[in-house]
Amino acid sequence: MTYPNAQETVQLIEKLVSIPSPSGNTDEVITYVENFLSELDVEMKRNRKGGLIVTIPGKNTNNHRMLTAHVDTLGAIVKEIKSSGRLKLDLIGGFRYNSIEGEYCQVETSTGKRYSGTILLHQTSVHVYKDAGKVERNQDNMEVRIDEKVHSADEVRALGIEVGDFVSFDPRVQMLPNGYIKSRHLDDKASVGILLQLIRQIATDGTALPNTTHFLISNNEEIGYGGNSNIPPETVEYLAVDMGAMGDGQSTDEYTVSICVKDASGPYHYGLRKKLVGIAKENGIDYKLDIYPYYGSDASAAIRSGHDIIHGLIGPGIDSSHAFERTHVSSIENTTKLLYHYLLSEVPGTL
Structure with a gap:
């Protein structure tokens, strides 16, 4: 089993945060993502909002899953x-x-x-x-x-x-020798970098996914509606990959993957949360469960828009969110590992 190279992911994150992309003006960074994936044999298309959808067929074409990370910033x-x-x-x-x-x-x-x-x-x-x-x-x-x-x-x-x-x-990005990553816009370009590396590895290795999987690189999350559309009706599980919020009373740290239990929109799907925890335990992945009190995600936007899906939220722990952000390569690695094993798990049948 080979995970995507963490240092290559960090280098990709450095490039992503350096491309200006405030919500409403994201064409340049979406074009960069398209070029990054252009040499791979994957289906790509933009939606009318300007986001990018990548689809990898799986063995089961009836029950799909969708993962999303947003490339728009403050x-x-x-x-x-x-x-x-x-x-x-x-x-x-x-x-x-x-x-x-x-x-x-x-x-x-x-x-x-x-x-x-x-x-x-x-x-x-x-x-x-x-x-x-x-x-x-x-x-x-x-x-x-x-x-x-x-x-x-x-x-x-x-x-x-x-x-x-x-x-x-100005992102003021710095990649330190001891593994710390300091930059604005790690929310959510750290997660975008992780997903792009996973797509590249799956496509390059010819990894057979159990279920058809869609990856949405959304571009309007910071203003509330990035991931609320273009969800195929076959989608059963919808997982937002976004930052884990840190602060007083929080469990999330900069070294583990954060699994969100609840945010301002309410609890995330209990069954999917337990599934993610089980995958983490089975594969020795360091994780933390947490509640983000003043937070919403593409997954919660999808639920609010009426989609009948199982929704979840995970991501790397980010300190000082929406300000002077920082994380560590360990969190990038743990998030990557959890996502890799999650993608290889079975999607449940239609409820």
Whole structure:
């Protein structure tokens, strides 16, 4: 038995997080995924929302399973061009302004031109603003300083920048020798990297899957509806592969695979959860069970949209989610192993 090479997965994750892809502007990263898989003998197609669906036929073509990971990330959009030449933002996804204060960013115009900038509190300079530390970090007080010689809204517009342009954040990715992976957007590009490596290994080795399996690389998860469509009616099991959330009272860590019991949408399917735990125990895979209190996934979106499926959620443990994220190669490895053995398990008959 050979698992996908963990270091190759880490290198792939590094490439993925480096491609800007805020929700609503994901064509570049989806194209990268298509090119990554293009040399393999797998069926691929985009859905109308711009996500990518990969299908590998299995021995049983009646009862399917679907796995999903999302390639869209948090980001922002230009809300207003201020008279000073700075930009006011509107956030894409669920996070706080304090988590992007001081971050380098990139503004992409509708013609594809990109400008660098920095996200700052308007009252940043402590030499000028006495109460800089007390000012609320919100839409009114935060702005983008563009790295261009501009002093007015007209000068900004002359660059081609306009309301509605997408703003992406510098991932600041670092792969450390001791196995730690630091980067924005590990949610959920770490999981995307894992799934792509599994697809490549299965296709390259000619591994026979027991059931026809679909892999959805979704592109609207951060805004709530990435995985709620394009689910074949034969699908019985639907597993979202997304980050495990860490913090006070949580079991999830950066070294194991996290199996979600419940999130804000309610409990995940009890039978599938027990099946995943059984696979982990049988194969010596380090795992943690956990509840994510303020969380939703592509699987919960699929349930809300009315699909009659068995749904579950697992993923690598990610520290400081939706901010300065970090995980460890051990978590990548354990998540990969659980998914590999899960793909080789039987899908139950139609209920």
